[in-house]
Amino acid sequence: MNILDRLRNYFRPQLTCADANAFIVDYLEKELDQDTNASFEAHVGKCAVCARFLDQYSTTIDLCKSEGKIAAPPELVESTLDFLRDRGIGRD
Amino acid sequence: MADTKTQRQPDIERLLAGDPEEFRLLVAQESERLFRVIQRFVKDSDEARSVMQETFLQAYERRDTFRRESKFTTWLYAIGINLARAAVRKSARSSSLDELDVDRLQPDFNANGRPSMVPPRWNPEKLVESEERHRLVREGIDRLPEDYRTVVMLRDIEELPTAEVSAILGVSEGAVRVRLHRARQALHALLSEYFAE
Numbered sequence: 001m002n003i004l005d006r007l008r009n010y011f012r013p014q015l016t017c018a019d020a021n022a023f024i025v026d027y028l029e030k031e032l033d034q035d036t037n038a039s040f041e042a043h044v045g046k047c048a049v050c051a052r053f054l055d056q057y058s059t060t061i062d063l064c065k066s067e068g069k070i071a072a073p074p075e076l077v078e079s080t081l082d083f084l085r086d087r088g089i090g091r092d
Numbered sequence: 093m094a095d096t097k098t099q100r101q102p103d104i105e106r107l108l109a110g111d112p113e114e115f116r117l118l119v120a121q122e123s124e125r126l127f128r129v130i131q132r133f134v135k136d137s138d139e140a141r142s143v144m145q146e147t148f149l150q151a152y153e154r155r156d157t158f159r160r161e162s163k164f165t166t167w168l169y170a171i172g173i174n175l176a177r178a179a180v181r182k183s184a185r186s187s188s189l190d191e192l193d194v195d196r197l198q199p200d201f202n203a204n205g206r207p208s209m210v211p212p213r214w215n216p217e218k219l220v221e222s223e224e225r226h227r228l229v230r231e232g233i234d235r236l237p238e239d240y241r242t243v244v245m246l247r248d249i250e251e252l253p254t255a256e257v258s259a260i261l262g263v264s265e266g267a268v269r270v271r272l273h274r275a276r277q278a279l280h281a282l283l284s285e286y287f288a289e
Contacts, residue, residue, distance in 0.1 A: 016205025025273045029254070053199070053211050053280075059219070060280045061248050067229035068249040070131050072124040076141065080119050083145040089152050090112045090119070 008035075015043040020050050024057060104164055108155050119148055122165060125250055126172050132245045133176035133238070143179050147172040162259045169260045173242065180238070188235045189278070197278035211280075212288035219287060232282040240275035247272055 015023075020043045026032045027040050044050050073079075084090045099117065107114040126147060131140035151168050158167055189197075200208040219225065233244055246257045247268070258265045 016201070017207050018201035018205035021199060021201070025269045049207055049210050052213070053207075056211060056214055056284070057276060057280055059214070060276055060283060063225065063229045063283070064233065064244055064248040064279070065251070067226045068233055068245070070128045072127045073137065073141065076127055076144075077120050077123045079141070080123050080145050080148060081116060084115070084119065084148060084152070087149060089149065090116050092112050 008038075015039050017043075017047060017050050020044060020047070021053070024054065028058070028061075102164075107164060108158065110152070110155070115148075115152060118164075118168075122168060126169065129169065129245055129250065130172055130176045132233070132241060133173070134179050135234070139179060140176075143175050144172065147175055150175070163256070166256055166259045169246075170262070173260065177238065189237055191237060194237060194240060194274055194278045197281040198274060199277060212284060214284070214287040215289045224286075228283060228286050232279050235282065236275055236278060240271055240278065243268055243271045244275045244279070248276075 020040055023032060023036065023040050027037065032040060044054055081090055099121075102114040102117045102121070103111075107118060123144065127140055127144050130143045130147070131137060134140050134143060147168065150171050154171075158164060199211075202208055233241060233249075236244065242261065243257060246252045246260065247254065252260075254265050254268050258268045261268065263271075
């Protein structure tokens with residue numbers, strides 16, 4: 001870390017846990033500006049409570065992705081095309 | 093039947109002109125995802141199929157009202173969600189949580205910005221019990237109030253970009269982010285009841 005980065009870190013405003021919580025969505029979507037992103041990571045790096053919460057929050061999203069999908073019936077497309085054909089839609 | 097998912101996207105001009113081939117392509121490409129989204133509202137598989145088919149029917153019949161302000165599929169999903177909401181209202185079903193419950197499930201911070209409660213550790217052994225995990229996640233999502241369940245479904249499960257979720261729901265991207273954060277935190281709290289050591 002060069003002297004400029006050290007100075008920047010020194011003068012960077014310290015986030016509270018509540019501030020960090022409000023930035024989670026934007027942090028995960030990589031929408032934070034560079035300074036806020038660095039402040040967020042600095043806070044989570046030294047706050048075990050926020051680090052645990054961020055980890056569990058990310059796990060919650062992963063669980064939604066992996067467990068939340070409902071399987072569609074296999075003949076869904078064909079039955080929908082039949083439904084529409086019966087109403088005169090989709091016929092050549 | 094050919095694997096339509098690997099085929100080209102429907103041509104919007106031909107779709108709007110009522111070309112049957114383009115409409116069949118749209119049905120083939122969007123049915124599965126549209127079905128999943130609708131089923132999160134109506135719960136019953138047969139009803140979800142019926143609402144989905146009505147969605148395609150309405151999209152076809154009302155295609156001249158499509159204003160080209162969004163993607164055609166964004167407009168299609170907006171129709172589907174409105175029909176699904178109407179079906180839920182008609183049958184007077186509701187999720188078990190309300191806005192106050194969601195408030196209660198948010199982390200609480202004191203005046204210094206410190207959390208008033210430390211989240212309990214999650215037990216890694218419980219996390220790998222896949223059948224139970226599967227049931228808990230689905231039940232948790234289904235218990236969320238409709239506005240929250242919808243953003244989780246579109247953003248986290250179907251992985252649509254925030255801008256598209258915002259267009260489908262007719263709310264700002266900021267509102268999508270706020271709802272998503274509250275929904276995830278409520279879900280985290282619900283899952284913590286089981287996953288905590």
